[in-house]
Amino acid sequence: MRKRLGRLIGIVLVVCVVTGFFGSPPVMAGQKVKIEWLQWFRPEMGEQNFDQFVTMFNKTHPDIEVEAISVPFSQMLQQIYSNFAVGKLADVIGMNMPWNTEFVRIGMMEPLDSYLSADKTLDTKQLVQAPMGKYQGHIWMLPATNHCYIMYYNKDHFKEAGIANPPKTWDEFMQTAKKLTKPEKNQYGYSLFLSLQGSSGSLRTEVFPLLYTTGGRGVKDDKPNLNSPELIETLQFLKDLNDAGVITPGALSRPEQQKVEEFASGRAAMYMGTMPHINVLRSRNPKLNFGITPISMKRKLATRNHGWELIMNSQSKNKQAAWTFMSWLASKEINGLFAEKAGQLPANLASKADYIAKDPQITEVDKIIRTSELVEETRLIPNQTEADRAATEELQKVYTGELKPAQAAQIMQKKWEEIFMKK
Amino acid sequence: MVHMPVTPRSMQSFVKHATPYAFVGPAIVVLVLLLLFPIFRVFYNSFFDNTLVVKTPHWVGLSNFTQLLKDPVFYVSIKNTVVFTVGSVVLHLIVGLVFALLLNQRIHPVALGFFRAALILPWVFTVAVVAVNWQLLLNPLGVVNYILKACHLIHSSIEWFGDARYAMIGLLLVNTWRGYPFVMLSILAGLQSIGAELYEASKVDGANVTQSFLHITLPQLKPVLLSIGLLDTIWTFQLFPLIWLTTGGGPGHATEVLATYTYKKAFESVQFSMASTIAVMILCVTSVMTFFYLKQQRMTE
Numbered sequence: 001m002r003k004r005l006g007r008l009i010g011i012v013l014v015v016c017v018v019t020g021f022f023g024s025p026p027v028m029a030g031q032k033v034k035i036e037w038l039q040w041f042r043p044e045m046g047e048q049n050f051d052q053f054v055t056m057f058n059k060t061h062p063d064i065e066v067e068a069i070s071v072p073f074s075q076m077l078q079q080i081y082s083n084f085a086v087g088k089l090a091d092v093i094g095m096n097m098p099w100n101t102e103f104v105r106i107g108m109m110e111p112l113d114s115y116l117s118a119d120k121t122l123d124t125k126q127l128v129q130a131p132m133g134k135y136q137g138h139i140w141m142l143p144a145t146n147h148c149y150i151m152y153y154n155k156d157h158f159k160e161a162g163i164a165n166p167p168k169t170w171d172e173f174m175q176t177a178k179k180l181t182k183p184e185k186n187q188y189g190y191s192l193f194l195s196l197q198g199s200s201g202s203l204r205t206e207v208f209p210l211l212y213t214t215g216g217r218g219v220k221d222d223k224p225n226l227n228s229p230e231l232i233e234t235l236q237f238l239k240d241l242n243d244a245g246v247i248t249p250g251a252l253s254r255p256e257q258q259k260v261e262e263f264a265s266g267r268a269a270m271y272m273g274t275m276p277h278i279n280v281l282r283s284r285n286p287k288l289n290f291g292i293t294p295i296s297m298k299r300k301l302a303t304r305n306h307g308w309e310l311i312m313n314s315q316s317k318n319k320q321a322a323w324t325f326m327s328w329l330a331s332k333e334i335n336g337l338f339a340e341k342a343g344q345l346p347a348n349l350a351s352k353a354d355y356i357a358k359d360p361q362i363t364e365v366d367k368i369i370r371t372s373e374l375v376e377e378t379r380l381i382p383n384q385t386e387a388d389r390a391a392t393e394e395l396q397k398v399y400t401g402e403l404k405p406a407q408a409a410q411i412m413q414k415k416w417e418e419i420f421m422k423k
Numbered sequence: 424m425v426h427m428p429v430t431p432r433s434m435q436s437f438v439k440h441a442t443p444y445a446f447v448g449p450a451i452v453v454l455v456l457l458l459l460f461p462i463f464r465v466f467y468n469s470f471f472d473n474t475l476v477v478k479t480p481h482w483v484g485l486s487n488f489t490q491l492l493k494d495p496v497f498y499v500s501i502k503n504t505v506v507f508t509v510g511s512v513v514l515h516l517i518v519g520l521v522f523a524l525l526l527n528q529r530i531h532p533v534a535l536g537f538f539r540a541a542l543i544l545p546w547v548f549t550v551a552v553v554a555v556n557w558q559l560l561l562n563p564l565g566v567v568n569y570i571l572k573a574c575h576l577i578h579s580s581i582e583w584f585g586d587a588r589y590a591m592i593g594l595l596l597v598n599t600w601r602g603y604p605f606v607m608l609s610i611l612a613g614l615q616s617i618g619a620e621l622y623e624a625s626k627v628d629g630a631n632v633t634q635s636f637l638h639i640t641l642p643q644l645k646p647v648l649l650s651i652g653l654l655d656t657i658w659t660f661q662l663f664p665l666i667w668l669t670t671g672g673g674p675g676h677a678t679e680v681l682a683t684y685t686y687k688k689a690f691e692s693v694q695f696s697m698a699s700t701i702a703v704m705i706l707c708v709t710s711v712m713t714f715f716y717l718k719q720q721r722m723t724e
Contacts, residue, residue: 252585
């Protein structure tokens with residue numbers, strides 16, 4: 001009898017465990033709608049800066065509960081693909097513009113057109129335009145922050161070398177970099193990264209911002225435009241810098257973080273980076289006396305526009321709630337504060353942003369973004385990750401002298417034409 | 424009295440036979456869920472044009488396999504995988520053997536304990552730590568280049584992981600450093616099981632150190648060396664984290680191995696079916712190697 005009772009209890013326990021795994025409580029009317037937000041912002045902003053927004057939203061919107069899921073940037077793509085494949089992707093996702101075409105191709109994103117036109121609280125004309133551009137007839141992304149590529153320079157190194165002002169043109173850049181290079185002291189003029197590791201692209205980070213200052217483009221009329229005189233002269237410029245010995249050695253195996261580290265430790269006097277690095281540099285080396293200047297130009301002041309965006313999962317079961325959250329974060333009441341805590345500029349240009357004027361380095365970035373031509377092409381390149389890697393393979397060969405810039409440009413163009421056809 | 428359809432005795436016999444299966448049951452469930460099902464799924468996926476990210480996958484039969492066989496990067500990655508595997512295993516065996524012989528000496532137990540612990544350390548660190556550490560060591564401005572230049576062995580710094588000529592050498596160096604402890608421990612166990620009387624007898628016959636090593640130690644170690652060599656080959660053949668975290672398969676495709684190529688196909692080109700195809704190829708090769716390993720194990724038993 002006792003044995004039978006014991007067996008019965010055992011069966012009941014097993015059933016409870018199994019249904020506990022697979023069962024879920026039914027949602028009753030009046031209960032909160034739960035939405036998940038997958039992003040990499042929290043690790044980069046810091047917990048205190050980030051969590052307050054989730055708390056604020058949940059407090060002011062008692063019928064919706066946002067749960068933030070944080071992943072380092074390097075793992076975002078993998079996480080998104082795996083979660084989407086098993087139907088467990090979050091409702092709102094932090095977005096990086098270069099991933100746009102890939103996500104459209106697999107039908108992962110919900111088009112935002114209808115939500116934008118129905119939302120009377122959000123004035124789309126006040127939002128930064130690059131992410132809002134139509135691709136294949138729809139708007140896919142809502143901007144959360146705005147910034148651009150800029151040149152960081154080490155003011156102490158400049159003073160030591162007797163250089164009064166940061167360079168404005170490519171010629172000045174070459175001269176300045178040469179004066180700043182002292183190999184015996186392990187100091188170099190410029191650092192860049194050409195590693196094929198990971199999914200951070202060298203082409204869009206090291207080449208495109210320079211390319212835009214020549215007036216050139218990587219994509220023209222939805223077709224690859226890499227076999228162009230402007231790209232060839234940009235590749236030549238990078239090769240000349242390398243041949244002049246002004247670039248820190250090891251670029252081919254250097255990932256992007258190491259480039260920032262080299263600048264922070266004073267080994268490189270200049271590098272091209274994005275605005276969020278301001279906070280990174282300040283925390284890595286508080287004694288670093290660094291300045292910000294526009295990217296040295298060939299013909300015109302231009303730079304690559306960037307920022308953090310938000311997208312909605314097409315498989316989300318709570319799309320309206322997801323949109324409410326997205327719209328809230330992009331609203332002029334909240335966006336300014338969010339951008340400030342993220343160390344970037346607001347995507348909503350109507351938001352209050354007193355913090356810009358209070359920080360001279362942020363003021364400088366704001367000035368650059370208002371006076372330069374802002375270009376954003378990565379969201380139009382199919383399979384951007386693969387395309388960037390394919391082009392970087394040839395860029396590496398230009399660097400080592402294996403290929404001349406014109407030859408590399410031709411091969412890059414051919415590779416991209418194949419990738420564009422797979423669209 | 425109700426006539427029971429099953430007699431108590433056959434019920435007892437059933438329970439007696441079923442009990443072992445009940446014990447093994449959970450392990451089998453885990454194996455099926457985490458091993459057999461994914462393997463089956465990968466096989467299955469390799470016969471479609473793309474899976475996981477498309478709504479309607481189309482059956483393409485063996486077309487992925489024929490496409491793969493026409494891919495030049497596939498052959499480059501096979502070559503690199505073979506070079507890396509053979510190189511690593513040979514170096515592991517040599518370095519492992521040398522250290523095992525050293526550890527087998529009769530020295531003060533405290534010193535022996537210290538050296539044993541120190542020599543196992545490379546194996547203890549996680550791959551990410553090993554990768555970052557060695558990236559710094561092999562950096563053009565790093566310690567290794569400094570020492571080589573100070574000893575006048577090179578004129579200018581070598582970009583170990585950034586130069587197509589040296590990247591594979593750098594990788595072999597790191598993997599040898601990381602992998603020798605396991606081999607060393609296995610060989611040490613083998614050395615300690617060699618009877619002392621064999622060495623005594625050879626000393627009586629007038630054999631010197633080299634002769635006793637070549638004619639006693641090595642032959643006695645042969646089963647261990649073969650076994651550990653095969654195991655190491657199977658593991659190194661599919662090695663991914665160390666290569667991904669140091670060179671990412673680059674520069675270009677200089678250190679592209681089958682594992683990194685699979686990853687890129689899956690998460691960069693978003694072609695999960697093609698990635699599954701490469702994974703199936705890897706599985707076939709490692710299955711053959713495992714078959715030989717098991718056969719060798721059975722022979723020694």
